[in-house]
């Protein structure tokens with residue numbers, strides 16, 4: 437194949453329109469109905485066989501003669517966040533969270549670029565059907581941000597739906613836009629993104645008048661002790677060489693300054709890069725929570741596990757192949773390796789479910805001028821996160837396309 441992929445001007449313009457539309461119309465996790473319909477429409481008209489999966493997810497398969505089977509996943513959900521980019525295609529959309537609250541919605545993680553690039557690669561593949569053979573599967577996954585979408589697709593029979601003949605893909609790819617330089621790709625060999633666990637802890641005390649604490653068990657003070665003590669687990673119990681992060685980011689208690697509440701509530705998020713450290717941190721966390729309650733003479737707290745992200749592991753050999761293949765397309769100097777991220781992703785569930793290797797890379801979305809400006813660079817989930825259209829989208833399209841084509845090459 438050519439050293440450089442030609443994206444026709446008409447396709448490029450079409451993808452820009454598609455991206456701006458998606459950006460202006462984000463939808464919250466698990467309710468990406470319009471997004472699903474738009475993707476199904478586009479992929480069906482390209483000739484892909486489309487099947488809904490896992491609620492608002494979609495599997496789009498194209499069988500083009502006998503040959504290798506490969507899969508590519510794009511996540512599709514937005515976030516509850518008010519957009520502050522000032523773009524003329526900025527979102528003013530609103531959505532409803534599962535608890536009923538009405539919230540602004542933004543594609544602040546860039547999943548709109550993922551959809552656009554996947555559709556771009558899918559279009560290029562259809563344009564040169566006689567140049568390759570095999571089966572390509574595009575997985576449009578809902579609800580990545582809430583960690584339930586990949587599992588929902590698996591529970592709904594993803595691989596059976598994707599593969600009527602039952603032959604699993606030899607590899608599953610995915611990519612994510614991030615605050616790197618637009619036009620570049622970065623990848624992490626081996627353990628690439630952290631496993632994560634989130635718990636909700638309800639601390640039970642005994643409420644009463646603020647003037648008579650002696651008649652109460654104050655869950656606010658107790659929660660404060662728990663949070664402080666929790667923050668010494670990583671520094672005092674985990675080896676300096678091991679990676680672990682604990683964050684307590686929500687605390688709720690009380691309605692009035694002179695009423696000691698009966699309960700308090702906090703959430704805690706734990707991230708690691710291996711199972712032993714995870715077991716150790718979670719064990720310490722539970723021990724501290726229970727022991728602090730006991731120290732205050734309080735009832736046992738209620739611990740609810742909210743969700744778990746798996747470790748994302750990039751197959752080492754296939755990652756080396758990705759560096760070579762994408763490097764040949766966009767220039768070796770534009771492809772780098774980066775250390776593991778403590779961010780999390782549910783992509784790992786998809787290849788793990790069929791014992792297939794996975795490779796997941798990042799592509800940059802910020803112009804060099806912004807990175808050089810000394811100004812704060814908006815990260816994913818920022819209300820200011822605004823990838824530039826080019827060369828961001830073309831790079832994502834080219835990376836996805838060349839990786840799939842490399843595997844789908846006609847062997848005869």
Ligand SMILES: [Zn+2]
Pocket residue numbers: 545581816817
């Ligand atoms: Zn995100």
Ligand SMILES: [Zn+2]
Pocket residue numbers: 545546547580612816
């Ligand atoms: Zn994301």
